[in-house]
Structure formats: structure tokens, C-alpha cells
Amino acid sequence: MKNYKKGLLCVMVLSAMSLMAAEDKTLYVNTFDDEDGENLNKCSLREAIKTAQMNKAYGGCGAGNTSLGQGDRIQLEEGEYILKSELRPASQITISGKLPVDYSSKDVLTNEYPATVKLKTKISAQGNSRIFNTLDSQSVLGLEYISLENGKSTGGGGALLLGGPLNLSHSAILNSKSDQEGGAIYFVAQNTEKKIDIRYTLIEGNDAKRGSVIAMDCEANLLNTQPTLSIINSSIVKNGSPTSLSTIDICGNPKVSLSANTIAQNVANSTNGHIIYAVNGINHKLSSAYVFTAFSNTIVENNAFSTFYYDNNGIIGLSFNILAYNQGKSCRYALNNGNVKDVELPLVASQNALQLNAGLGQCDLPEKATSNSDNSNKNKNLSGISLATVLSPLQTASKYNLFLPMYYPKDNQNDTDLVNIGDVKGCSEIDQRGVTRVTEETLMLNPTLKNTCDIGSIELMRLTATDVSDLKNQSYATLIDNYQKNIDVLKEYLANPENNQDYIEKDKEDLKAFEDLLKYTKQYAQYRPIYVDPFALALPTEELVSTDMNGPTQLRALNTSNYNVSTRVYGVGAFIEKNGAFEFVGKEDPNLKCEWKADLKRIIIYRLDGKADLLEGSGYCSYTLTSNKVGDSSTSSGILGISFSNMAPIAKNDTYSITPSSNTVISVNPLTNDSDDGDGVTTHLNVPYIGKFYKNADGVELPIKLGPMPPGLTVTADRSGPCPGNNIKDTCYGGQLRFEVKNSFSQFDYEIKYTIFDAEGLISNEATIDLINTVKNTNSTASGGGGSVGLWSILGLIGLGLYRSRRKYV
Known part of the structure; x- marks a missing residue:
């Protein structure tokens, strides 16, 4: 893909790698049926997962990658895989759907082939079971280019119940439900640090009593583990219900990072429900050492008692977020009856767009968290400014947004803008679409068009011709x-x-x-x-x-x-x-x-x-x-x-033959195929061209510098003299070079290394003059009568006999 400076969309890295069949250990699923060993002619998804666990063929699947300690890759086709029951991976696997691209079209964002299209591969439980469960195995699960749909559980995790790490990218979790916790994901980190990493993924239509999108085990995490949750460049929209208590439920001792996401139009109970719930309680333990950071997110139009519900635990950092226009409070402090006046806690809020005045959507944050002596923590107050003034409506999933619903900022070119907010740093390196945010360019001719951070998940692009100082x-x-x-x-x-x-x-x-x-x-x-x-x-x-x-x-x-x-x-x-x-x-x-x-x-x-x-x-x-x-x-x-620089001249290899007719003296001129073409053509110069190759002060051309002569070979030339510059102690030659073989009966080849100097004294690459001796091939038979056979012929016959003899016993 093309890489713009402020942007380009590096969202999907596509590589075309040719693998020989013997080397390709990918497990290819070739049936949509949920088989489990009953058909040896087909490899199902369930069978591929078991094959990866057993490291041997199962059902209709080959053995996969049997190397010790190596995970398996499972490749799915375009279509829908309907499960009879949940899948239980017990080894490290990565499952890939059909690449969602159209090779015949250009992408509307990158203007390059191929175009991004809707996800082509689905795994559906049809509301009958979870989709994946790694609670017992704690194995690493990777999912890419897959839509997980209609998972259902009476316990934790409607789509995913995780006991091990998850890498989820360019995918979706849709319409999954849990009767308890984690409508999309429930995470239990046991014994060691575990990580959930979600990128470029749509999470929509999921629901649960607690954590309609994500919930985690609280008690185990407080012992000695630090689960890590990272959600990047994703859309979490339209999850939850009026009876849900939370959407993203944070407890234990986690590290949570939200970057360049759209979190919008989610629903929780309007009396005691929260979109992001991060509060310590009797049955909801939250460590005082947990870390929560959110930067460059658009968090709007959620409907709950509060959107971000926090207390005095943990280290909290909020920067470059739009956290406003939510029903209920956008930020609510759980202690002291919500009064944040004079509250001191490790929370910093910098360069956000917030509704700071009293009213619907208000964000309550301690004053000391939102300001400091140098005013670097300045936040933009959106109170009294409508959402329509600064943002577009939520855009439906389409080819224009990588099929991730999102909002676009509006450039009104006034103080209400969330675009190019000034000479500040700290926004996400790329926006939700994968556009690189370039905020440090100096535009000498257009200083007012300098790109700076935008607030929210999307960086609004505008035409900018950047400066380059070192061409x-x-x-x-x-x-x-x-x-x-x-x-x-x-x-x-x-x-x-x-x-x-x-x-x-x-x-x-x-x-x-x-x-x-x-x-x-x-x-x-x-x-x-x-x-x-x-x-x-x-x-x-x-x-x-x-x-x-x-x-x-x-x-x-x-x-x-x-x-x-x-x-x-x-x-x-x-x-x-x-x-x-x-x-x-x-x-x-x-x-x-x-x-x-x-x-x-x-x-x-x-x-x-x-x-x-x-x-x-x-x-x-x-x-x-x-x-x-x-x-x-x-x-x-x-x-x-x-x-401008002088380009080095170009020396090329030369090959000459030593034959009986050459009388052991070979005359060559290596410059015949050498050049100074690296500098281009001289046709349009308005000054006399000084020539391709080096000439000394007297105008004598001496561009050729030879390496050490092989034994038995001497050289003379039309002219010789000192080489230029730092090579003045060496001898350079010009005109015809004559190489003479001292022994006229020699049958050896000779290799001479050489370089050349251009007219400005710049040295070339090293090339070779090869003198190939044809004399060695003239005595393959000996003279004399009686049909005698030469030495080389005898050796050749012996070799042929040995070869045939060996062939008989192979």
C-alpha cells in the first residue's frame, strides 16, 4: 500500500508468498460441516483444532506443524461455519478467514490494489453455544479475518471464554450473549500474565448482565497476575441493553489500554449501569495498582447512568479523547457522592474534548487532574456545542471506513474544531483507519497548514505538500x-x-x-x-x-x-x-x-x-x-x-581468451564496456564536458587501476602514471593493456581485479578481467601410433566405469 506521511493506511499487510507444498504446514479446512472424525475425506474446523493439539493427522486433516513448540495455522474458506458445540483449542493456533479483499478493484482509501471488502468468513453458533473456550487449556488463540456470530452462554463469555492470550485482528464479534458476564468475551488470567489484543475489529450487538462486551475474573487477578487488555483501531457500538450493568467491566489488577477506537451507542441500565466500569467493590475487586489509559478515542452517544465510572484506585490517563454527548454523565466519580472537588488521585486528563459544565453528558473530573501550572493539560469544553457541530453522524460500516462504524470530525476552522488543535503531542500514532498522524512536519511555505493532533479516533486529512531538505x-x-x-x-x-x-x-x-x-x-x-x-x-x-x-x-x-x-x-x-x-x-x-x-x-x-x-x-x-x-x-x-553528487563510474567484467595464435600476449582495453553513465547524459550541458575518465594534469588519460598480478603474468600499457587523489602512490594505466604469460606452455586461467576513476577522480566498483586459457583443452588425446589413449581419456573411461558400476548397486 502507498504510505502517505499523514497517512497511509497500513491497516492490512498483504503478502504473496509462494510456499512449496512440502513446506506448507497450514491446516486447510475444506468443509463447512462441523465434523469430528467421521469423514476421512474432509477436514473440518473442529478436526483441524484437534489435529493441532495431537500433532498428528485426524479426521480428514493432515498432521499440520509438528515442530516442537510451534503453533499451527488453520486456514478457512469463504462462507459460514455452523457449530454444533463450542470449540476447545488446547494448543497454540491461529485461525485465518478468507482474506477480505477484491484484487480487481482499488481501495477507496488507499487508491491501491486490492480493495478491502466485507469479511468473507463467518463462524456461527446460532445461539446454541459459545464459539471458543480456552479456559482449561490456557492456550494462545489467534483469530484474523473472521466474523464470530451468535454465540450464547449461560455462564461467562457469550462468544469467547478465555483462559489464555487472545490475538484478534481484522475481525468481528456480533450478536453474542451471556446470561452472566462477558457478552462477547470473558477473560480469566490465571497464574501468569495474559494478554488480550484486539485490533481493527467490530464488536456490535452483544449483551450480558455484566460486561456486555468484555468482563474479567476479579479474584484470581488480585493474587499475582496482571491481565492486559489492549483494544486498538476498533469499533465497539450498539452493545448492551437496558438491563445490563456494564459494557466494558474492569476488575482485578489489569492494564487496560484503549487507543483510536469508536465506542458509541452502547446501552446499560440508566439507573445503575455504566459503559466503562472501573470501581472497587465487595464483589468486584479492583486493585489500587491497576492502569487505565485511553487516548484518541471517540466515546459518544452512549446511554447509561455513566459512561466512564471510576474511583480512587489505579493510575488513569485520558488524552485526545472525545468523551461527551452521552446520556447520563460522561464521567462519574463513584465516591464522595460524586463530588470531585479537591479530590487527589493519580489521574491526568489532557487535550480531551469534554462537556465540563453541569448538564447531560457532563464529565466530572478532579480539577487537579485537568489543569497544571503550564496549562499543558488543557481540555476543550464542548458544553453548549452540539455534536452535529463537531462530528458527523455515526457512519455505517462501509468500504469508506474499513467496515468499522465511526464518526468524522468537522473542520469549521474556528475554536470549536477538534481538528489540528495546536502544537501538542501525545495523540495516537495512527488513526482508526490506519492513517499515520504526522504532527512534527515544518511547512516553510505554508506554516498555517501544519498538521497537528486531532482529537478523537479519526485524523481529518487535508492537502499538504511536505518539505524535503535533503534531496x-x-x-x-x-x-x-x-x-x-x-x-x-x-x-x-x-x-x-x-x-x-x-x-x-x-x-x-x-x-x-x-x-x-x-x-x-x-x-x-x-x-x-x-x-x-x-x-x-x-x-x-x-x-x-x-x-x-x-x-x-x-x-x-x-x-x-x-x-x-x-x-x-x-x-x-x-x-x-x-x-x-x-x-x-x-x-x-x-x-x-x-x-x-x-x-x-x-x-x-x-x-x-x-x-x-x-x-x-x-x-x-x-x-x-x-x-x-x-x-x-x-x-x-x-x-x-x-x-548534487558525482556518481561513481561503472566497471564491468571482461573475458578474453588465451589461444595459441595469441602467442601468450593478450591486448585488452577494459574501458570499452565501462562507463560513467551513473551521472546521466551530457547532451544539454552548457559547459564543455570534461570527459568520462580521469586525466592527469597533462591531459593524459590514466583511469585504470589494476589489482595484484597473478603469478606468471606481467602487464604493460600504452601509458602509465600515478593514480589520482588518495591513490597517488598506486600506478594507473591508460590505452591498451598487454598481459603476457611468462610460460608459453601454461594451461592456467588468470583473474585480474581492476577499478577505474572518472574524470573527477571518483573510483568505481571492482570488476574482473578473466583471461581464459584455451591451450589446456588441446591435448585431450596423445600423439603416437597403435591407437594409444591420452591420459585424460583414460581417466574419463575409468570414471565412466565407476559411475556405471555404482549405478548397478543403487
Whole structure:
């Protein structure tokens, strides 16, 4: 996927790895039926789990990964697996659903192949049982790309009853229920530290008396364990009921971290129910040492007596959250009749958006927790400001949001905004969609467009052309060679129908892109060019999908169809900060060029005089991106700081033959296939080109430096003299080199290492001159009568006889 600076969506890492059948130990489930050993022709999910436990074939499943201490991977197909009873893994396993992608389409967020689609694989208990139970085995369970649906339990855990770690990613837990605790998950951490890690997962429609989404065992955790619960980039929505006492129920001695999630429209009892319940009680033990952190979450429109219910236990950190617009109180203190005045406890609330005034949705926090002497804990007060002013309505799951319901912040460009709140740090590194939050960029030309943290789970994108201060030219020859290699590989791949056809559309597009790059890079070739893709440096703007102002948004793809590109040359010097702004200090330079080529889709930067060192400073130009959409005036400019380098010359291997006719003297010129093409073409230089290879002060070309001569070989040359620079003590050669074999009867090959110097004295890679002796192949038979056989022929016959003799006994 393409990696934007403020964003890109690194949500789903897709790798295409070819495994030989003998090496692939994945257990492939090939039936949707819930079989248990009765059909040896099919491998069911239940049988695969038992196979992993026993490390031997079972039912219709192969043995899987039998290596000691290694977990098993179980692969499911697209479709629904209906269970007869709960699954009880007793060994470390990872179960993967069918990858939820469409290879023929581009993703609307990344504008890259493949597109993310709905989950394709379901495991359903149809309301008859739990789905997974690892309470007794305490084994590690991994689940990815799977929707767990309609689990049901009269005890703990409607979908999952866990005694061991859980890794749940890119999945869903839907419509599961427990008559007691943990509608989706109930967690018992025994004896050792255990962790639940949930990422990019939708948890919706679950219910329980306590912990409609998650509950945990309280007593065991207080002994010597610290269960860890981490929920990241997920949506917890529409869980619970008016009779539920809590949604996320925290007890024991856990570490709980919530980051970049949407927690919304969940329900608990309006008199004594809470969405996040973290209070010590007689039958609900909570350690004074537990840790709770929540940052960059959107926690709104929940309906309960309180949304975050806390007491004087633990260490609590709240930052960059929207914790408001909830029925009941958004934050409620459980002690002192809810009076938080003068309460001192280890709680810090920084850069949140809260309703601090009395009324519906109020968040009660101790004053000392929300302010300090340097005002760095500043929180935004949303009292009197409607949700519709700062957020969109809850967006339904769709391709525009990774199928995770979420809210988008609104950029009103005023003090009510939750977007780009200022020069502060601490928000989540990525937003709920996987967009990277870049908050430390310095925009010299557009300082007011600097990206800073947004409050909540979503980072609102806007067009930003970032600055780059250290651009350098790379080898032109290597660039051309790489383009050609990519073209050859893609053509070969597309020509073979046996290759993975999933990627055919992407491969066709990539082939066209590389062909254009090769064609136009050659067409616009310059000396020591720097090629810049302005779209790779920039951040896209976010735009509404339709005219509905409350509808979903998408990132407007960075390409020539959506944006115009222009450039400006400043010259040679430096950008200096003055009074909070940057200005260029230097001089114009007519030899410095910075040109946008639309067909190449690159900015080309070069010099007409070919200079490498710019003593007066660095070269500078800028690029500007402008939206070409009607009604959109988005524009942004970035600075490009430039320096040029001399590229090393390129030495290539040479092979010559020593034959009887050569009279043991070989004359070679290794420069015939060597070059200085790394610097590009010299056609457009407006100064005399000094040549490819090194010449001394008298204008004598001496670019070749030889390594040690092999024994029995001598060298002479048309000319010789000291090498340049730090190699002045060595001898360099020019013109024809003549290698002479001292012994005319020698049958040896000779290898000579050599390097070359370009006109500026830069040394090349090491290459080889191979002298291959053909004389050794001329005496395979001996002269003389009587049909005598030469020594090599005799040895060959002996070898053939031994080979045949051995074959008889194999």
C-alpha cells in the first residue's frame, strides 16, 4: 500500500508468498460441516483444532506443524461455519478467514490494489453455544479475518471464554450473549500474565448482565497476575441493553489500554449501569495498582447512568479523547457522592474534548487532574456545542471506513474544531483507519497548514505538500536498469497463465507505469538528474463521497487526474526563519532547473553546468499542488532542498581468451564496456564536458587501476602514471593493456581485479578481467601410433566405469 506521511493506511499487510507444498504446514479446512472424525475425506474446523493439539493427522486433516513448540495455522474458506458445540483449542493456533479483499478493484482509501471488502468468513453458533473456550487449556488463540456470530452462554463469555492470550485482528464479534458476564468475551488470567489484543475489529450487538462486551475474573487477578487488555483501531457500538450493568467491566489488577477506537451507542441500565466500569467493590475487586489509559478515542452517544465510572484506585490517563454527548454523565466519580472537588488521585486528563459544565453528558473530573501550572493539560469544553457541530453522524460500516462504524470530525476552522488543535503531542500514532498522524512536519511555505493532533479516533486529512531538505541525485544508469528489470519481470509474469491471477490488474497497471517511467526518463534525460514524485511527498485531502454533508468521506487520490503541479526555482542559498516565518536568503541561479513533466509524473531537478558542489549553500525550488476539482480551492506548496553528487563510474567484467595464435600476449582495453553513465547524459550541458575518465594534469588519460598480478603474468600499457587523489602512490594505466604469460606452455586461467576513476577522480566498483586459457583443452588425446589413449581419456573411461558400476548397486 502507498504510505502517505499523514497517512497511509497500513491497516492490512498483504503478502504473496509462494510456499512449496512440502513446506506448507497450514491446516486447510475444506468443509463447512462441523465434523469430528467421521469423514476421512474432509477436514473440518473442529478436526483441524484437534489435529493441532495431537500433532498428528485426524479426521480428514493432515498432521499440520509438528515442530516442537510451534503453533499451527488453520486456514478457512469463504462462507459460514455452523457449530454444533463450542470449540476447545488446547494448543497454540491461529485461525485465518478468507482474506477480505477484491484484487480487481482499488481501495477507496488507499487508491491501491486490492480493495478491502466485507469479511468473507463467518463462524456461527446460532445461539446454541459459545464459539471458543480456552479456559482449561490456557492456550494462545489467534483469530484474523473472521466474523464470530451468535454465540450464547449461560455462564461467562457469550462468544469467547478465555483462559489464555487472545490475538484478534481484522475481525468481528456480533450478536453474542451471556446470561452472566462477558457478552462477547470473558477473560480469566490465571497464574501468569495474559494478554488480550484486539485490533481493527467490530464488536456490535452483544449483551450480558455484566460486561456486555468484555468482563474479567476479579479474584484470581488480585493474587499475582496482571491481565492486559489492549483494544486498538476498533469499533465497539450498539452493545448492551437496558438491563445490563456494564459494557466494558474492569476488575482485578489489569492494564487496560484503549487507543483510536469508536465506542458509541452502547446501552446499560440508566439507573445503575455504566459503559466503562472501573470501581472497587465487595464483589468486584479492583486493585489500587491497576492502569487505565485511553487516548484518541471517540466515546459518544452512549446511554447509561455513566459512561466512564471510576474511583480512587489505579493510575488513569485520558488524552485526545472525545468523551461527551452521552446520556447520563460522561464521567462519574463513584465516591464522595460524586463530588470531585479537591479530590487527589493519580489521574491526568489532557487535550480531551469534554462537556465540563453541569448538564447531560457532563464529565466530572478532579480539577487537579485537568489543569497544571503550564496549562499543558488543557481540555476543550464542548458544553453548549452540539455534536452535529463537531462530528458527523455515526457512519455505517462501509468500504469508506474499513467496515468499522465511526464518526468524522468537522473542520469549521474556528475554536470549536477538534481538528489540528495546536502544537501538542501525545495523540495516537495512527488513526482508526490506519492513517499515520504526522504532527512534527515544518511547512516553510505554508506554516498555517501544519498538521497537528486531532482529537478523537479519526485524523481529518487535508492537502499538504511536505518539505524535503535533503534531496540528492542517484545513479541514472541504475535507475534505468531497475525500470527495465521490473518491466521484464512483469511481462514474464503476465505471460504465464499459471501465475496467481489475483494480481493481474495490478500487474498490468504496474507494467504500464514502469514502461512510461522508462520511456520518459530516457526522453527527458539530463546530467545528474534528481527525480521527485510530488504525490509521494504529499498528503491527500479528505472529501465527501456525495453531496450529503453528513455522509462518509474518502481520501482524494493523489494523481495527475485530481491535482495540478507547478514548480518554482529559488536559487542557491538557504531558508532562514525570521519572526516565525521562513524566507529564502541567497541568489538566483540560471543553471538550476526544476521542471514538472506530466507524462513522466515526476519533477526533474538538474543543473545545466553539471556542478556537484555548491559552495554558496544548497539549491532550492518548490512545488505546488492545486486541486482541479470544481469548487475546491485546495492548494499547498513544499520546499525541495537539493544537492548534487558525482556518481561513481561503472566497471564491468571482461573475458578474453588465451589461444595459441595469441602467442601468450593478450591486448585488452577494459574501458570499452565501462562507463560513467551513473551521472546521466551530457547532451544539454552548457559547459564543455570534461570527459568520462580521469586525466592527469597533462591531459593524459590514466583511469585504470589494476589489482595484484597473478603469478606468471606481467602487464604493460600504452601509458602509465600515478593514480589520482588518495591513490597517488598506486600506478594507473591508460590505452591498451598487454598481459603476457611468462610460460608459453601454461594451461592456467588468470583473474585480474581492476577499478577505474572518472574524470573527477571518483573510483568505481571492482570488476574482473578473466583471461581464459584455451591451450589446456588441446591435448585431450596423445600423439603416437597403435591407437594409444591420452591420459585424460583414460581417466574419463575409468570414471565412466565407476559411475556405471555404482549405478548397478543403487
